[in-house]
Amino acid sequence: GDSVTQMEGPVTLSEEAFLTINCTYTATGYPSLFWYVQYPGEGLQLLLKATKADDKGSNKGFEATYRKETTSFHLEKGSVQVSDSAVYFCALSNTGGSYIPTFGRGTSLIVHP
Amino acid sequence: EAEVAQSPRYKITEKSQAVAFWCDPISGHATLYWYRQILGQGPELLVQFQDESVVDDSQLPKDRFSAERLKGVDSTLKIQPAELGDSAMYLCASSLDGLGAGELFFGEGSRLTVL
Numbered sequence: 715g716d717s718v719t720q721m722e723g724p725v726t727l728s729e730e731a732f733l734t735i736n737c738t739y740t741a742t743g744y745p746s747l748f749w750y751v752q753y754p755g756e757g758l759q760l761l762l763k764a765t766k767a768d769d770k771g772s773n774k775g776f777e778a779t780y781r782k783e784t785t786s787f788h789l790e791k792g793s794v795q796v797s798d799s800a801v802y803f804c805a806l807s808n809t810g811g812s813y814i815p816t817f818g819r820g821t822s823l824i825v826h827p
Numbered sequence: 828e829a830e831v832a833q834s835p836r837y838k839i840t841e842k843s844q845a846v847a848f849w850c851d852p853i854s855g856h857a858t859l860y861w862y863r864q865i866l867g868q869g870p871e872l873l874v875q876f877q878d879e880s881v882v883d884d885s886q887l888p889k890d891r892f893s894a895e896r897l898k899g900v901d902s903t904l905k906i907q908p909a910e911l912g913d914s915a916m917y918l919c920a921s922s923l924d925g926l927g928a929g930e931l932f933f934g935e936g937s938r939l940t941v942l
Binding site for chain 1: 831860862867868869870871872875882883918920930931932933934935936
């Protein structure tokens with residue numbers, strides 16, 4: 715079945731550091747890929763998405779590129795802020811299959827001043 | 828801004844008791860999802876509705892869990908009897924059409940603690 719694998723956390727960075735959170739997926743068909751973010755005490759919210767190979771999703775300084783050849787969708791940000799501290803979830807929705815959104819286990823990001 | 832409403836935010840119960848969670852999706856959203864999120868893990872789908880019909884409930888433990896969306900709007904998830912392993916966050920989400928490329932909108936969740 716479809717699955718998403720994320721790097722284990724927590725990821726701990728100083729403010730203004732470069733961020734990468736790795737995400738790889740297994741899916742049949744042509745999935746759409748997503749990054750969701752969960753701030754403390756809040757529900758998950760969509761950060762960015764990409765619906766086909768080589769698409770780049772971007773929002774709030776975060777970027778991720780849909781790489782079909784490596785089945786990856788790594789999240790990057792050039793300069794993190796303390797306010798970026800949250801849990802980040804990679805997810806896929808298999809538009810060639812059942813459409814059921816599947817989530818990774820999440821990666822906690824802690825940014826220190 | 829429209830939001831997905833969930834209640835209660837927190838529920839503490841003893842094992843073998845019944846619990847119920849309620850979700851009101853964003854108006855006009857045809858697809859509703861219930862996910863369970865165990866601490867330190869990602870959300871796992873329990874049930875997906877399209878309007879009032881169940882699309883997928885293959886991961887719902889049907890001996891103790893039930894879910895309904897009678898009029899295709901709000902939904903209730905019930906657990907009876909609750910077990911210690913049911914302690915988790917129960918998340919409700921909705922989307923416009925459930926066709927896979929769309930955004931899911933999540934509520935703040937209902938945290939269940941079973942003693």
